[in-house]
Amino acid sequence: MTKNANQWQQLPKFPTSHFVDSRIYTDEQIFHEEREKIFNKCWIIACHESEIPNAYDYRTFRHPGGTNLIVVRGEDMKVRSFYNICPHRGNTLLYDPVGNAKRITCIFHAWSFDTKGNCVDITREKEGFQNRFCKADAGLREVRTEIGFGGFVWVNTDDNACTLKEYIGSALDMLVPCMEEELEVFHYHKAIVNTNYKLWHDTNSEFYHDYMHYFNRVTGMLQPGYFDRKYVGYPNGHASVGSMTIKYDAYEGSKERGVGWPNLSPGGWILIDIFPGMTYNLRTSVLRMDTSIPLGPDKLIIEFRGLGLKRDTPQERMQRIFDHNTIWGPFGRNLHEDLLGVHGQGRAMNRLSDQTWVIHGREENMTIHDEGGMRHFYAEWSRRMGRKAYDPYGEKLISAAA
Amino acid sequence: MDRVAIEELVYQSCLLLDDKDFKGYLDLCAPEFRYTITAHSPEIRKDMIWLDHDRNGMQTLFTQLPRHNSDHSPLTRHATVYKVQCDEAQQQANVVSALQVFKTNLDGGATELFAVGRYLDTFKLNGGKPLLAKRVVKLDTRMFGFGYHIPF
Numbered sequence: 001m002t003k004n005a006n007q008w009q010q011l012p013k014f015p016t017s018h019f020v021d022s023r024i025y026t027d028e029q030i031f032h033e034e035r036e037k038i039f040n041k042c043w044i045i046a047c048h049e050s051e052i053p054n055a056y057d058y059r060t061f062r063h064p065g066g067t068n069l070i071v072v073r074g075e076d077m078k079v080r081s082f083y084n085i086c087p088h089r090g091n092t093l094l095y096d097p098v099g100n101a102k103r104i105t106c107i108f109h110a111w112s113f114d115t116k117g118n119c120v121d122i123t124r125e126k127e128g129f130q131n132r133f134c135k136a137d138a139g140l141r142e143v144r145t146e147i148g149f150g151g152f153v154w155v156n157t158d159d160n161a162c163t164l165k166e167y168i169g170s171a172l173d174m175l176v177p178c179m180e181e182e183l184e185v186f187h188y189h190k191a192i193v194n195t196n197y198k199l200w201h202d203t204n205s206e207f208y209h210d211y212m213h214y215f216n217r218v219t220g221m222l223q224p225g226y227f228d229r230k231y232v233g234y235p236n237g238h239a240s241v242g243s244m245t246i247k248y249d250a251y252e253g254s255k256e257r258g259v260g261w262p263n264l265s266p267g268g269w270i271l272i273d274i275f276p277g278m279t280y281n282l283r284t285s286v287l288r289m290d291t292s293i294p295l296g297p298d299k300l301i302i303e304f305r306g307l308g309l310k311r312d313t314p315q316e317r318m319q320r321i322f323d324h325n326t327i328w329g330p331f332g333r334n335l336h337e338d339l340l341g342v343h344g345q346g347r348a349m350n351r352l353s354d355q356t357w358v359i360h361g362r363e364e365n366m367t368i369h370d371e372g373g374m375r376h377f378y379a380e381w382s383r384r385m386g387r388k389a390y391d392p393y394g395e396k397l398i399s400a401a402a
Numbered sequence: 403m404d405r406v407a408i409e410e411l412v413y414q415s416c417l418l419l420d421d422k423d424f425k426g427y428l429d430l431c432a433p434e435f436r437y438t439i440t441a442h443s444p445e446i447r448k449d450m451i452w453l454d455h456d457r458n459g460m461q462t463l464f465t466q467l468p469r470h471n472s473d474h475s476p477l478t479r480h481a482t483v484y485k486v487q488c489d490e491a492q493q494q495a496n497v498v499s500a501l502q503v504f505k506t507n508l509d510g511g512a513t514e515l516f517a518v519g520r521y522l523d524t525f526k527l528n529g530g531k532p533l534l535a536k537r538v539v540k541l542d543t544r545m546f547g548f549g550y551h552i553p554f
C-alpha cells in the first residue's frame with residue numbers, strides 16, 4: 001500500500017531510538033553545531049605514525065572541526081600538532097601534505113617556528129615591533145596529540161577533553177592484541193562524495209547491507225557463524241562487531257589467504273567504529289582505516305588507509321596489497337558499491353527533498369543484521385548535540401507510546 | 403618493427419574497453435599478460451599498487467562485473483602514443499602513451515575528466531602480430547569520487 005503526504009510524515013511505528021529525521025543529514029545549522037559539539041570535542045585520527053617516521057617529518061591534516069593542522073615529529077621524536085596558521089597574517093604555514101622541516105618558515109614574511117611550535121625568528125623584529133611584540137608572543141596554537149591504538153596519531157582541539165585512553169575506553173579491546181606489532185600504511189587514497197558523514201559511518205556500522213555486495217551475499221552470509229557475530233556498544237558512541245571466519249577460497253578469484261594477521265584467527269574479521277567517523281576494519285591480512293572529514297552537511301572527504309606489519313617481507317606485503325585491492329581498493333568490488341550506496345542516499349535525501357524517516361529498526365538480538373550499531377551512534381549523537389535525532393527541531397509531540 | 407601496428411593496438415585496446423568488449427580486449431593480450439594499476443601517494447610517500455592481475459585475474463574481474471552494483475556511466479579512454487622503443491633481439495617493444503579517461507554521465511550526458519596517467523606497455527612482437535604482454539596504468543589521478551569498477 002502506498003502512502004499519501006500525510007502518511008509519509010507519520011512517525012514510524014518504532015521506539016524513537018529506532019529512526020531518525022533525514023534533516024540531520026542536510027541542515028547547515030546542525031552541521032555547524034556538529035563541528036562545534038562533536039568534531040571539535042572528540043579525539044580524531046590525523047594520520048599514522050609510519051607516515052612521519054623521522055625527526056622533523058610532518059604531515060598536514062584538514063581537521064573535520066574546520067581548522068587545518070600540522071602534525072610534526074620533533075627533534076625529541078615526540079609528535080605534536082599545531083594549527084597550520086601563521087600567527088602573523090594568517091597564512092598557511094606548510095602547504096604540502098607531507099615533508100621534512102627543521103624550521104617551519106612562513107613563505108609570506110619569513111617568520112620561523114621550530115617543531116615545538118615556538119617562534120624562533122621574526123624578520124626585522126626590533127625595527128618593526130620595538131619592544132611591543134616579540135617571538136614569545138608569536139607561538140603556534142598547539143593541539144593535544146596522542147599516539148595509540150595501532151600507532152595512529154590522534155588529535156583533539158579541545159584542551160579540556162579527557163585523555164584518548166578515557167575516550168576509547170574498552171571499545172578497542174578486541175583489536176588491541178592484534179595491534180601489538182608496529183604497523184605501516186601501504187595504501188592511501190581519498191574520495192569526495194556528496195553525502196553526509198553520518199551515512200558513511202552508518203554503512204560502516206551495519207552489515208545488513210551485505211545484500212549489496214554480491215560475494216558477501218552468496219558466500220559470506222552463508223558461512224556458519226555469520227549470524228552469530230554480535231554488536232557491542234561502548235561509552236562515547238563506539239561499537240564493535242565480533243570476529244567470524246570467512247571462507248575466501250570458496251569463490252573464484254580469491255587465492256588461499258596465507259599471510260594472516262597476528263592474534264587474528266585465520267579468516268577472522270573485527271570491525272570497530274569509533275565515534276564520530278573512524279572505522280577500524282581488520283579482515284584476514286589487512287587493517288583498513290576509514291576517517292571522515294565532512295566539508296559540509298552534504299559533502300564528505302573519506303580517507304582510506306590500508307595497513308600491514310612493518311616487518312612484512314616483500315612477499316607478505318604483496319599478498320596484503322592483493323587482498324586489500326580485490327575488495328577495498330579503488331577498483332575493488334566492495335568499495336565502489338559502498339560509496340554508491342551513500343552517494344545514492346545523499347542524492348535521495350538532498351537539501352531540497354521532502355523529509356524522510358530513516359529506519360534503524362531491525363532487532364536480531366544485536367547480531368550482525370541488527371541495526372543496534374547505528375542506534376548506539378545516534379544515542380551518543382543526540383546526547384552531544386542536545387537534539388534528538390528523530391526530532392532535531394523539537395517539533396514532534398512524541399507520545400508515550402515511544 | 404611496424405610502429406603503426408603497435409600504435410593501433412594501443413588505440414584498439416582503448417576502443418574495446420570503452421565498448422566493454424572484454425573478450426576482444428583479452429584477444430589483444432598475450433597468454434603471459436599482466437595488468438597493473440599503480441599510483442604514487444605523496445601523502446604517504448609510497449608507490450602504491452591498486453590492481454595487479456594476470457590474464458586469468460583480468461578474465462575473472464571482467465566476468466564478475468555484471469554481478470556488482472556499479473555506476474553505469476560510460477568511460478572514454480583517450481591515449482596518445484608518445485614513445486615506441488623496440489628491442490628486436492628480445493622481439494618486444496616498450497611503449498609509453500599518455501592517457502586521459504573521460505566519464506559521461508548517463509543522465510544528461512555531461513562529460514567530466516575522470517583520470518589522467520600513462521600506459522606503460524610491453525608488446526611481444528610475435529613475428530608481425532604484436533600482442534600486449536604487460537600493461538602498467540600509471541595514474542596521476544587518485545581521486546575518483548564514488549569510484550568505478552572497470553579498470554582503464
Ligand code: FES
Pocket residue numbers: 086087088089090091106107108109110111
Ligand atoms: S603571514 Fe606568516 S610571516 Fe607574515
Ligand SMILES: [Fe+2]
Pocket residue numbers: 209213334338
Ligand atoms: Fe560494505
